[in-house]
Amino acid sequence: MANILVIDDDEQFRGMLVQMLTLDAHHVSIATDGEMGLNMLERSTPDLIITDILMPKLDGIDFILELARRHISVPVIAVSGGRRSISADFNLESATLLGVKATLSKPFVREDLRRALVKALA
Amino acid sequence: MRVDTQNPKNPMRADLPRSTRESSTAPSVAQRYCDILASVALAAPDDNIEGQLTEAFELGRAAVDQGIPPDELTNMHHLAVMALADAHPQLGLAQIASQMTRPLMEMSMAYGLAFRQQMQSRYENMVNTRLEESRKLEAIGTLAAGIAHDFNNLLGSIVGFAEMAGDSFKEGEPGKYNIEQVLKASFRARDLVARMLTFARQSPAKAMAVDVVREVPEVIALLRASLLPSVELVFVAEVEHARIWADPSQIQQIIMNLCINAADAMDDHGSIMIRLAPLSDVSPQHAAGAQAAQHICLSVSDNGSGISPEALNRVFDPFFTTKAPGKGSGLGLSVVYGIVTSLGGNIKVESRTRGEQRGTEFKVVLPLLACNEAEKEEQHGEHPGN
Numbered sequence: 001m002a003n004i005l006v007i008d009d010d011e012q013f014r015g016m017l018v019q020m021l022t023l024d025a026h027h028v029s030i031a032t033d034g035e036m037g038l039n040m041l042e043r044s045t046p047d048l049i050i051t052d053i054l055m056p057k058l059d060g061i062d063f064i065l066e067l068a069r070r071h072i073s074v075p076v077i078a079v080s081g082g083r084r085s086i087s088a089d090f091n092l093e094s095a096t097l098l099g100v101k102a103t104l105s106k107p108f109v110r111e112d113l114r115r116a117l118v119k120a121l122a
Numbered sequence: 123m124r125v126d127t128q129n130p131k132n133p134m135r136a137d138l139p140r141s142t143r144e145s146s147t148a149p150s151v152a153q154r155y156c157d158i159l160a161s162v163a164l165a166a167p168d169d170n171i172e173g174q175l176t177e178a179f180e181l182g183r184a185a186v187d188q189g190i191p192p193d194e195l196t197n198m199h200h201l202a203v204m205a206l207a208d209a210h211p212q213l214g215l216a217q218i219a220s221q222m223t224r225p226l227m228e229m230s231m232a233y234g235l236a237f238r239q240q241m242q243s244r245y246e247n248m249v250n251t252r253l254e255e256s257r258k259l260e261a262i263g264t265l266a267a268g269i270a271h272d273f274n275n276l277l278g279s280i281v282g283f284a285e286m287a288g289d290s291f292k293e294g295e296p297g298k299y300n301i302e303q304v305l306k307a308s309f310r311a312r313d314l315v316a317r318m319l320t321f322a323r324q325s326p327a328k329a330m331a332v333d334v335v336r337e338v339p340e341v342i343a344l345l346r347a348s349l350l351p352s353v354e355l356v357f358v359a360e361v362e363h364a365r366i367w368a369d370p371s372q373i374q375q376i377i378m379n380l381c382i383n384a385a386d387a388m389d390d391h392g393s394i395m396i397r398l399a400p401l402s403d404v405s406p407q408h409a410a411g412a413q414a415a416q417h418i419c420l421s422v423s424d425n426g427s428g429i430s431p432e433a434l435n436r437v438f439d440p441f442f443t444t445k446a447p448g449k450g451s452g453l454g455l456s457v458v459y460g461i462v463t464s465l466g467g468n469i470k471v472e473s474r475t476r477g478e479q480r481g482t483e484f485k486v487v488l489p490l491l492a493c494n495e496a497e498k499e500e501q502h503g504e505h506p507g508n
Contacts, residue, residue, distance in 0.1 A: 081274035
């Protein structure tokens with residue numbers, strides 16, 4: 001069981017993810033974009049962050065970079081509905097240095113999510 | 123100025139034979155030239171003929187505007203001279219010759235200038251059209267990437283909720299089966315989106331030695347997920363290896379697009395055959411002991427509905443499609459054509475819309491890496507023989 005912050009602008013997907021994690025007995029809080037996520041991190045520190053990449057306001061990549069700048073070392077799972085790599089100049093290797101422990105491509109099944117959680121929380 | 127008594131209505135006029143005249147009310151270029159020539163030939167040696175020369179110059183431009191080909195000009199001049207001789211037998215050869223070269227020169231010069239300008243502007247139009255097309259493709263790529271992203275988000279919700287809904291049913295219950303179908307359909311949709319992203323990808327191709335024989339099964343695995351189970355996919359390799367110099371994704375795109383096109387030509391049932399066969403091109407310049415250029419022929423044939431002769435002429439045109447709105451972008455085959463050409467190959471298509479041999483076959487011929495190049499690739503070795 002872990003405290004997880006989910007950041008995603010898609011309400012329906014976010015709802016699904018929250019339900020899926022809650023069913024596996026995790027405690028979930030939500031933010032609708034990176035900016036809101038950073039605000040929430042000022043109040044409490046979760047065990048894990050699951051963030052979408054393409055979002056309005058502060059997107060996932062800027063959010064992850066901001067985490068590094070603020071020395072917040074919470075493990076991160078990056079979720080993307082687009083390309084396989086997070087972006088052309090921000091590949092998985094460099095993302096790992098910044099605390100990205102696993103990536104998930106939408107759509108994914110429950111087992112993919114569970115594997116990513118195990119990997120990120122290890 | 124002389125006056126010709128034989129032709130009182132228009133003393134200058136030497137009419138052309140009927141066949142060369144146009145039916146429109148405005149005099150044709152040929153008729154106008156004939157008039158100019160007559161007017162110049164009948165002028166006294168000290169008459170000012172600048173007006174006629176200017177008109178001849180304008181006529182040259184008009185001839186280009188009207189699409190009159192260059193060799194037609196010579197013919198026009200010849201007919202005008204003949205008509206003039208018929209109408210005015212009293213004219214001496216010396217007079218005709220001395221006077222009529224100037225309007226011919228004026229006309230030819232103007233024609234040449236206008237012709238070059240026309241060529242230039244046609245070329246520019248062509249370049250602009252191609253630029254426009256590539257911009258459209260780029261826009262479609264951006265659009266596809268955006269749509270793919272949104273679709274994957276939606277599929278993310280569908281798959282996740284469906285999985286959780288599945289928990290409410292026991293194994294063997296109809297609800298369980300239904301949820302499995304929702305998931306299966308979602309995964310097919312995911313593969314479709316992935317294919318769309320392949321088109322949207324704008325990164326430049328990275329060429330390497332690729333074995334087409336090994337690429338095909340991978341594409342088939344990807345295709346299998348999105349084609350109906352009732353569509354049969356057969357792969358026949360008549361060669362052990364077929365190494366070419368290309369980006370593997372280019373080969374995938376060629377096969378994928380041709381197969382999708384084949385599947386779309388079927389009513390749920392049918393068979394697609396992918397065949398790799400050797401093709402030796404022993405052209406005369408290779409005869410002198412040198413190695414013949416080796417090619418591989420990749421063919422994709424189907425027993426679908428076939429392509430009509432009218433559509434066959436346009437299959438490779440961008441945005442040309444016979445598929446229902448929303449079913450095809452009209453880009454698949456033009457993408458294939460572009461890739462094949464860039465790899466130094468060629469593509470041909472044959473199709474029958476009726477009869478026992480109904481169906482379509484696309485034949486892609488690609489240049490193989492020369493044997494020693496391929497071996498070098500494998501052995502990091504020496505040049506055999508050389």
